Amino acid sequence: MTSKNCHSIADLTIGFIGAGNMAQAIIHGLIAADHSASQIICSNPSQGKLNALKLAYPDINSTTDNNKVFEVADIIILAVKPQMLSVALSSINTDLCADKLLISVAAGVETSTIYELLYSKGAIVRAMPNTPATIGEGVTGLFAKGNVSEIQRSYSEQIFNSVGQSVWIKQESQMDWVTAISGSGPAHYFYFLEAVIDSAVLHGFDPSTARQLAVQTAIGATKMAGANHDADISQLRQAVTSPGGTTAAAIESFQNDQFAEIINQALKASVKRGQELAQTSKAKQTTHK
Ligand SMILES: NC(=O)c1ccc[n+]([C@@H]2O[C@H](COP(=O)([O-])OP(=O)(O)OC[C@H]3O[C@@H](n4cnc5c(N)ncnc54)[C@H](OP(=O)(O)O)[C@@H]3O)[C@@H](O)[C@H]2O)c1
Structure with a gap:
């Protein structure tokens, strides 16, 4: 607003x-x-x-x-x-x-x-x-x-x-959801990047090349998402996902492993922890008064 x-x-x-x-x-x-x-x-x-x-x-x-x-x-x-x-x-x-x-x-x-x-x-x-x-x-x-x-x-x-x-x-x-989505969010994206870099290194890339490819891809993709306000993010994904192609194979693998549900569970865990900490903090503020 x-x-x-x-x-x-x-x-x-x-x-x-x-x-x-x-x-x-x-x-x-x-x-x-x-x-x-x-x-x-x-x-x-x-x-x-x-x-x-x-x-x-x-x-x-x-x-x-x-x-x-x-x-x-x-x-x-x-x-x-x-x-x-x-x-x-x-x-x-x-x-x-x-x-x-x-x-x-x-x-x-x-x-x-x-x-x-x-x-x-x-x-x-x-x-x-x-x-x-x-x-x-x-x-x-x-x-x-x-x-x-x-x-x-x-x-x-x-x-x-x-x-x-x-x-x-x-x-x-x-x-509490803002904390989960964006407050803690940078660490979630770092974790995804770590996994991509680890996979690349596992398959023979030197860490510096793996990092450059992964990080610049994240920068490019997020800048595209930021610049295309009117497009659904799924449209951006579909635009680079040819049926039967390499990207589709990776997305299908994510979907088979319930990627969206994994994210949903992680955010819910973060919200739950935020609520627990808020209760602890409330008790501490009262004690200090
Ligand atoms: N960093 C993040 O990513 C982030 C994101 C969202 C929200 N926050 C929130 O931002 C707040 C600050 O986080 P931070 O990362 O900046 O922590 P931080 O680097 O530890 O800064 C807290 C500062 O408060 C000072 N302080 C302690 N007691 C004080 C008092 N009685 N009066 C005045 N100052 C006092 C500390 O001084 P000394 O070091 O000299 O003790 C320290 O410089 C936290 O409540 C956190 O939840 C942080």
């Missing part, structure tokens, strides 16, 4: 609680999209990651005090590990959240849990990005309850579109 308004994040200060991998990916994306480093503030308990950010972007603001981020930022991205969220928010003066947009990237932590930690102050968007964000090719599932305004939705899109694409998810329960 694309928001209709044209409010820009350009003049807003964006704050990060946690300066780890995901925060760094988003910071790089924002700055590459011309957001001024002087309008970014980041907090982290240890100094090393803050120093590295300062080295890359001398104008960036950094602190070890989470409250400072809440004081100066218009939008705050909660980028700590799920189990650290309640600790990170426990020392926050929640009055500072009242008019702010908070975006949590913490996997599996429900918006209701965050509202509870912040005594219902602020507007919360839950986001599930993925690691290709580090090269500007991520996709982020976004979820917000009704109290998040259209402008705040637009701000959220702009942030995650700076590291790829974003898509709104209507029901929070589907965020």
Whole structure:
């Protein structure tokens, strides 16, 4: 869903609680999209990651005090590990959240849990990005309850579109599926590539040639899928599958081995694990309160 308004994040200060991998990916994306480093503030308990950010972007603001981020930022991205969220928010003066947009990237932590930690102050968007964000090719599932305004939705899109694409998810329960499909997704594609490369090596290819053939095929095929929005993916497949040909033989072998069902089962296993972790995380947040 694309928001209709044209409010820009350009003049807003964006704050990060946690300066780890995901925060760094988003910071790089924002700055590459011309957001001024002087309008970014980041907090982290240890100094090393803050120093590295300062080295890359001398104008960036950094602190070890989470409250400072809440004081100066218009939008705050909660980028700590799920189990650290309640600790990170426990020392926050929640009055500072009242008019702010908070975006949590913490996997599996429900918006209701965050509202509870912040005594219902602020507007919360839950986001599930993925690691290709580090090269500007991520996709982020976004979820917000009704109290998040259209402008705040637009701000959220702009942030995650700076590291790829974003898509709104209507029901929070589907965020577990977003985690399975795209959050964890890169590893699934890597696993497929590993299997292709292993097969090629098993049949006499040197690893580097096998890798080049497999990886560039994946890049080419996914770019074709991305470029042909109107075509069903099955149409793209059929276009390169002549009846009785070599491709058809491989597809038939996949089908005989129930490939689609194998994927379905894997995604269901991921969703189930996500739900289990969310329950554990909910219990931990309550304990830390
Ligand atoms: N990486 C991914 O692919 C990915 C994808 C989707 C969602 N996510 C979500 O993104 C979040 C961050 O993941 P990540 O991979 O970026 O983890 P990470 O690299 O470990 O970063 C987490 C950062 O939080 C800092 N931190 C710990 N306690 C804090 C506190 N009380 N206040 C402020 N900062 C604190 C840590 O600092 P120290 O290291 O100094 O302790 C660390 O720099 C997680 O919730 C994860 O579920 C990640």
